Amino acid sequence: MPTKKKPRATPSERRAELLATAAGVFAAQGYNATTVRRIADEAGMLAGSLYHHFDSKESMVDEILSTFLTELGEGYDAVLAAGLGPRETIEALVAESFREIDRHRDAVSIYRKEARHLAAQPRFRYLDGSRRKFEGAWLGTLERGVADGTFRADLDIRLTYRFVRDTVWVAASWYRPGGRHSPEEIARQYLSMVLDGIALKD
Numbered sequence: 001m002p003t004k005k006k007p008r009a010t011p012s013e014r015r016a017e018l019l020a021t022a023a024g025v026f027a028a029q030g031y032n033a034t035t036v037r038r039i040a041d042e043a044g045m046l047a048g049s050l051y052h053h054f055d056s057k058e059s060m061v062d063e064i065l066s067t068f069l070t071e072l073g074e075g076y077d078a079v080l081a082a083g084l085g086p087r088e089t090i091e092a093l094v095a096e097s098f099r100e101i102d103r104h105r106d107a108v109s110i111y112r113k114e115a116r117h118l119a120a121q122p123r124f125r126y127l128d129g130s131r132r133k134f135e136g137a138w139l140g141t142l143e144r145g146v147a148d149g150t151f152r153a154d155l156d157i158r159l160t161y162r163f164v165r166d167t168v169w170v171a172a173s174w175y176r177p178g179g180r181h182s183p184e185e186i187a188r189q190y191l192s193m194v195l196d197g198i199a200l201k202d
Helices: 011-029 036-043 057-081 086-103 105-118 126-147 157-173 183-196
Strands: none
Touching: 011 036, 011 057, 011 105, 036 057, 057 086, 057 105, 057 126, 086 105, 086 126, 086 157, 086 183, 105 126, 105 157, 126 157, 157 183
């Protein structure tokens, strides 16, 4: 009995596959050190063929980052629109962040390592806008929590934000989708440590 041929990928599916390959190379090697030829080699094609899909490596990293940041922004917007209390909002923002790490682990790594210098280029000015938007979501929630007594009055808002942000996003360096712990389980553990500490209370 003849074996069925694997359906040929549609152009959009092939584009998504190439972006996933490029994201993996950018995350592992760094943006500046990555060449189109290197991405093409990883994708099993000639560099010239890759140019049929993307005109440059800038276009690839642009689409990788803008897709991730748009999705993250929409997730944060939904959390803020839910009308939750400050603690519940922080919990939801952390959970949403880990879901994004699960979906876009390589993009998160690229963003953490490359956003600062990419943002200096006109094409990537939106990176600063996204950073300010996300920072505002966290700082506003922490300020609200201090004001209504949910969080300690002596809390350094900006330091707390940086601690939580860095603690969450650095997980992209070790998290593996489909691993032992789901994004939701990791978020619960992180939240327990951040909000309740690790020492037993007297």
